[in-house]
Amino acid sequence: xxQGTPFILEPANILLGLDATTPEEAVHxxxxxxxxxxDSNRKKQLVTLVLAREEEASTCLGKGTALPHARTSLVxxxxxSAALLKTPVTWDASGKTVNLLFLMAxxxxxxxxxxxxxxxxTHAFKTPGAxxxxxxxxxxxxxxxxxxxxxxAGAQYKA
Amino acid sequence: xxxxxxxxxxxxxxxxxxxLARQAIGARQRIxxxxxxxxxxxxxxxxxxxxxxxxxxxxxxxxxxxxVEIFRSLEWWQRLLIPATGGLLAGAVQxxxxxxxxxxxxxxxxxxxxxxxxxPMRPNLMRASSALFSIASGEAIxxxxxxxxxxxxxxxGIGRLLREPPARLRLLVACGAAAGLAxxxxxxxxxxxxxxxxxxxxxxxxxxxxILLASATSSVATRLYDGGHTLxxxxxxxxxxxSGLLFFAxxxxxxxxxxxxxxxxxxxxxxxxxxxxxMPYLSLAIGGLxxxxxxxxxxxxxxxxxxxxxxxxxxxxxWQFVLTLxxxxxxAVMAAFGSGAVGGVFxxxxxxxxxxGYLLGTGVCAAGYDAIPPELYCAVGMGAFLCAVTHAPxxxxxMIFEMTLCPVLIVPLVAxxxxxxxxxxxxxxxxxxxxxxxxxxxxIFDREMGxxxxxxILRPSFPKLSAGSHLGAITASFMRSTDGIIPVVNKKGFYLxxxxxxxxxPYLRDADLAGTVIASDIMHDDVPTLxxxxxxxxxxxxxxxxxxxxxxxxxxxxxxxxxxxxxxDLYLTVSEVTRRQSV
Numbered sequence: 162x163x164q165g166t167p168f169i170l171e172p173a174n175i176l177l178g179l180d181a182t183t184p185e186e187a188v189h190x191x192x193x194x195x196x197x198x199x200d201s202n203r204k205k206q207l208v209t210l211v212l213a214r215e216e217e218a219s220t221c222l223g224k225g226t227a228l229p230h231a232r233t234s235l236v237x238x239x240x241x242s243a244a245l246l247k248t249p250v251t252w253d254a255s256g257k258t259v260n261l262l263f264l265m266a267x268x269x270x271x272x273x274x275x276x277x278x279x280x281x282x283t284h285a286f287k288t289p290g291a292x293x294x295x296x297x298x299x300x301x302x303x304x305x306x307x308x309x310x311x312x313x314a315g316a317q318y319k320a
Numbered sequence: 321x322x323x324x325x326x327x328x329x330x331x332x333x334x335x336x337x338x339x340l341a342r343q344a345i346g347a348r349q350r351i352x353x354x355x356x357x358x359x360x361x362x363x364x365x366x367x368x369x370x371x372x373x374x375x376x377x378x379x380x381x382x383x384x385x386x387x388v389e390i391f392r393s394l395e396w397w398q399r400l401l402i403p404a405t406g407g408l409l410a411g412a413v414q415x416x417x418x419x420x421x422x423x424x425x426x427x428x429x430x431x432x433x434x435x436x437x438x439x440p441m442r443p444n445l446m447r448a449s450s451a452l453f454s455i456a457s458g459e460a461i462x463x464x465x466x467x468x469x470x471x472x473x474x475x476x477g478i479g480r481l482l483r484e485p486p487a488r489l490r491l492l493v494a495c496g497a498a499a500g501l502a503x504x505x506x507x508x509x510x511x512x513x514x515x516x517x518x519x520x521x522x523x524x525x526x527x528x529x530x531i532l533l534a535s536a537t538s539s540v541a542t543r544l545y546d547g548g549h550t551l552x553x554x555x556x557x558x559x560x561x562x563s564g565l566l567f568f569a570x571x572x573x574x575x576x577x578x579x580x581x582x583x584x585x586x587x588x589x590x591x592x593x594x595x596x597x598x599m600p601y602l603s604l605a606i607g608g609l610x611x612x613x614x615x616x617x618x619x620x621x622x623x624x625x626x627x628x629x630x631x632x633x634x635x636x637x638x639w640q641f642v643l644t645l646x647x648x649x650x651x652a653v654m655a656a657f658g659s660g661a662v663g664g665v666f667x668x669x670x671x672x673x674x675x676x677g678y679l680l681g682t683g684v685c686a687a688g689y690d691a692i693p694p695e696l697y698c699a700v701g702m703g704a705f706l707c708a709v710t711h712a713p714x715x716x717x718x719m720i721f722e723m724t725l726c727p728v729l730i731v732p733l734v735a736x737x738x739x740x741x742x743x744x745x746x747x748x749x750x751x752x753x754x755x756x757x758x759x760x761x762x763x764i765f766d767r768e769m770g771x772x773x774x775x776x777i778l779r780p781s782f783p784k785l786s787a788g789s790h791l792g793a794i795t796a797s798f799m800r801s802t803d804g805i806i807p808v809v810n811k812k813g814f815y816l817x818x819x820x821x822x823x824x825x826p827y828l829r830d831a832d833l834a835g836t837v838i839a840s841d842i843m844h845d846d847v848p849t850l851x852x853x854x855x856x857x858x859x860x861x862x863x864x865x866x867x868x869x870x871x872x873x874x875x876x877x878x879x880x881x882x883x884x885x886x887x888x889d890l891y892l893t894v895s896e897v898t899r900r901q902s903v
Contacts, residue, residue, distance in 0.1 A: 217788045218838045232841060272842050276827055283832040 166281045166312060167274040168241040168265070172301035176244040184252055184259075188212060188229055191242045191264035198240035199266060207235050207266055219253035222283060224292045227252050230265035232275070239274045240266045243304070245296055261292055284315035291315070350802055351488060355495040355530035357478060359537025362471035362499020366538070367545055369448065369467055376456035380406055387458045387623030391615055399619060400612035406457020407608025410450040410661060411601035417446030437489030439476035439496075444469050451662035454604070458622035459611055460652035461663030464504040468664075471500030471538075483781035486765070487892035491527055494520050495534035502535035503542045506551060510719030511535040518712050518753060526892070551626070552633055554699055554726040564692045565735045567684050571677050571697060572704045572736040576743020578676055579708030582669065583750055585650060589658025600660050607659025611652050620645055621652040625671030629702070632678050633695045639682040646675035665752060669709050670702045677701015696732070699724055704736035708744040711751040713737040765896045774859050775852030777893050778873045778883035784809050785839045787816060791827070792834035794819055794842075803870035807881050808843045815874050815881040817843035850885055851876040856894055863887050 174194050181187040188211050192204050199207055210231035214220075220228045242264050249258035263282055267275045286292055291311040298304035374384050380402050383390045391399055451466035475496025479489040494515050501511035512532040520527050596603045614621045620628050628645065631637060637645070653668045681697025684690075699720060707716035717733045783797040785808045797806050804821040819839055827833055848866045850859055850873045862871060870886040 214840070217840065218790065218836075220836060222832075222836065228836065230841070267841075269845065272823055272844065275841065276824070276833070276837065279837060280827060280830055280833060283830075283836065287832065 167271075167277050168239045170241050170243065170305065170308070172305060174242040175301040175304050176242070177298065177301060177304065178247045179244045180247045181244075181250060182248070184215065184229075184250060185212060187244060187246065187250060187259075187262055188215075188264065191229070191244050191262060192266075194242035194244070195236075195240050195264070195266060198236055198238070200235070203235045207231065207233060210235075211264065211266075215253075219255070221252045221255070221257050221259055222286060223257065224286060225249060225259055225296075226261045226263075226286050226292055227259040228263050228265065228279060228282060230267060230275075230279075232267045232269050234269055236266045236268055238268060239271050239278060241278070243308075245298070245304070261295060281312055281315070285311040286315070288314045351491065351530050352533055354475075354478065354482075354484075354492055355534040356537050358471070358475040358492060358495035359499045359502075359534040360541055361474040361478070362467075362496060362503050362534065362538035363541030363545075365470045365474060365500060366467050366503030366542055369452070369463065369470065370546075372452050373456045373463065376406075376452050380453075380457050386627050388620050388627045391458060391619035391622050394619075396616045399615040399622075400609065403457045403459055403608035403612040403615065403622070404605055405608070406453045406459065407604035407606070407611075407659065407661065408601055410453035410457075410459075410608075411599075411604030413446065413450040413453065414600040414604070414660070414662075417443065417450070420446075437476055437479060437486060437491070437493045439469075439473045439493055441473045441477050444473040447662045450600075454608075454656065454661040454663055455624075457608060458615065459608060459656040459661050459663065460621055460623065460625070460649060460668055461656045461661050462504075462624040462665065462667035463663060464501055464666050465664030466662055467504045468497045468500035471503070472496040475499070475534075483779065485777055485779045485886075485889045487777065487889050487896065490765075490896070491520075491530060491892070494527070495531050498531045498535040499538035502538040505719070505723065506539055506542065506549070507719050507722035508532070508535040508539035510715055510722050511539075513715040513718055514710070514712065517715055518710060524895075526895075550725050551723040552629055552699065554633060554695065554724045554729065556693070556696060556726060556728055558728075560696075560728050560732065561691050563689075565732065567680065567689070567692070567697070568700050568704075568732040568736040569739045571680050571701050572739025572741075573743050574676055574680060575673055575701060575704035575708045575736070576740040576747065576749075578672070579705060579740070579744050580747055580749030582650065582672060582705075583709060583752055585654055586657050586665065586752075589654035591658075592654075593658045593660065597660060603659045604661060607655045607661060610655035610659075614648050614652050614655075618645060618648050621648045624667035625649060625674075626667065629671055629674045629698075632674055632698050635693070635695055637678075639679055639694075642675050642678050642682075646672060646679075649675075666706075669705060669752070673702040673705025674698045675701070676705060696729065699726070699729055700732045700736045703729075703733040704740040707737040708740040708749070709752045711741065711744065713741045765893070767897070769857065769894065769897050770855050772856050772893070772897065773852060774850045774854045774856070774873050774885055775882060777856075777889060778852070778885045779889065780883040782807070782884045784881070785819060785843075786810070787838065787840040787843075789839040790835055791824065791830075791837040791842075794824065794839060795828055795834070798824075803884060803886055805847065805868055805870050805872075805884070807872045807884070808839045809881055813880045815849065815872055815879060816840070817845040818847045818872060819843050820847070847872065849874050852882050856890065856897070859885060859890055860894065863890060 173196055176194050179190055189208050192208050210233050211229050214231045215229050244262045246260040249260040252259040294307050298307050378384050381390055448466045448470050454461055455463050472493045475492045479492040498511045498515040502508045512535040516528045516531050593603045649671055657665055677697040677700050678694050681694030703716045703720035707713045716737050720733055783801045783806050785806055787808055798821050806819050808816045819842055848862055848871055850862055850871050852873050852875055870884045873882050873885050875882055
């Protein structure tokens with residue numbers, strides 16, 4: 162578990178250089194990267210839920226980042242995957258593009274964990290240069306290590 | 321996909337500051353704020369009524385000031401004509417009011433003691449207008465009735481505007497009534513006791529606290545514009561011999577016997593005028609004429625008796641005059657009250673009590689026991705008689721003390737009031753307000769506990785969220801709510817879940833989340849809900865099993881949310897239902 166977060170993110174959950182041309186493709190791949198957290202027969206259902214949530218309100222944060230997520234009974238714990246896109250995709254109607262994504266599947270009862278997770282990530286991205294450093298990661302381990310540092314810096318950061 | 325943007329840090333900080341302030345204000349504190357508003361409204365109503373009365377007095381008599389003083393300066397035919405004219409005009413207002421505003425003016429006493437706090441404004445404005453003419457023309461009636469009624473109607477209007485549930489609306493009306501009485505008598509404590517003890521039937525802090533705040537606010541505000549003065553100052557500082565208590569107890573006995581007779585004469589006067597009650601312009605004109613006839617001989621019978629009591633307390637009258645005046649005053653009150661004049665008999669009954677006390681005191685002094693001046697018997701008589709006609713000894717004692725600010729009177733007042741209370745009860749005498757407190761429109765509080773449903777006591781107006789409401793909007797909604805819970809509904813009003821304040825509290829300052837997190841991300845779908853058809857015991861069980869200040873109430877057949885029921889409202893309702901069942 163990353164320090165300061167209520168979720169576990171492992172190298173297997175991280176997709177670097179993901180080749181996706183639409184948000185749907187990106188979400189599909191990210192759900193796949195959740196691994197065994199989601200039953201393989203339910204992954205398509207989770208994709209639908211995430212896209213429906215995105216339809217409700219965009220999770221684009223700016224600076225090329227987005228946090229698609231869904232509350233669902235398909236997972237038992239807060240499950241996260243991440244992706245760096247090879248090419249930025251247009252994420253929502255505003256036309257903003259995104260190339261760094263974190264997908265969260267949240268159990269329905271894990272509201273406080275969800276809020277903590279989303280705050281942790283949004284604060285991590287606020288540090289100047291944080292997104293760029295994450296996008297420069299060479300491999301999944303490096304991405305994780307950078308993320309850990311950015312989370313720590315974000316906890317201290319006050320604009 | 322839809323776009324969302326962050327809310328500015330400044331706006332989030334502002335919202336958080338407002339939230340922190342709001343956190344300090346729960347449902348209980350909110351009722352205190354409303355009580356404060358009711359107090360201010362009472363003072364404003366009193367000031368407005370006073371000015372209006374002075375204006376009408378000027379129109380009718382060409383003069384302004386004390387009624388007795390003015391009538392003393394008038395010719396006999398003017399003393400006849402002015403009350404008669406005032407009565408005619410007052411009656412005409414009542415006659416046309418019944419046609420323009422068909423809805424009956426619910427007495428504030430009925431609305432609080434029996435009803436659910438609904439005191440409509442328009443019919444009460446009409447009645448207050450009628451009272452203006454009666455009072456301004458010198459009818460032997462007090463202004464405390466219309467003042468309390470108007471202030472109560474204003475408070476009821478505020479409560480209905482805010483869509484407060486019946487239990488809280490009732491309390492607001494009680495606050496308004498106390499404010500009106502406090503403005504009339506400059507007696508905040510006694511006014512609060514009167515409303516809480518006699519009408520609400522409870523002096524628990526839940527209800528007494530707001531009522532006291534309203535009456536105190538009204539009293540302070542009233543003093544700001546009229547200077548504030550003790551109504552009947554007594555400066556006696558001598559020793560009160562213990563043996564004097566025997567005579568004060570005797571005053572209590574006399575008042576205990578006199579009070580039922582007084583109440584009976586008022587009932588009789590109503591029956592006398594019963595035949596022409598449907599023609600208020602006629603009955604009130606006749607009533608005014610009768611007062612005028614009495615005033616032609618003794619102008620001291622006009623008005624509510626305040627100046628006469630002062631002169632009695634100053635020892636300016638001989639006992640023969642006081643006796644005559646007492647009889648004539650009772651006749652004048654009968655004429656005014658029986659003919660249908662809108663006003664209170666509280667103040668005129670003080671004069672009757674003062675007279676009884678004065679006569680007793682004079683007799684005792686003449687018999688050789690002159691350690692206590694008749695004026696003190698006068699004040700004690702007021703308290704004893706007031707206690708006997710209202711069946712409220714604590715209120716009577718506090719009222720007379722607040723009116724006189726004479727500490728020496730406290731023990732004599734207690735002795736006389738307690739004796740008069742037990743005397744009148746032994747005689748099974750009825751109080752002045754018994755009819756208002758026992759008959760009148762029934763309300764939900766008169767039903768059996770098991771018959772009442774949650775749907776009848778819920779709060780129908782409440783902040784709600786859609787599934788897509790952002791955290792910024794959710795925070796703003798909590799600014800308008802004090803329940804700590806806001807339901808989430810879909811476009812058709814179906815209940816989806818609820819956002820809890822305790823969940824989002826640590827994240828209120830986070831401007832970055834305000835535009836990212838939405839209600840469906842953070843709503844709880846396991847909050848217990850109440851069926852609108854559930855009874856109150858069932859609602860009590862639901863609250864005892866769950867730690868929420870309020871619960872959503874749903875139509876179990878459609879799933880549509882109908883409102884919120886707060887724990888405080890449920891307890892207030894249960895308390896009032898239980899109280900009425902025990903009466």
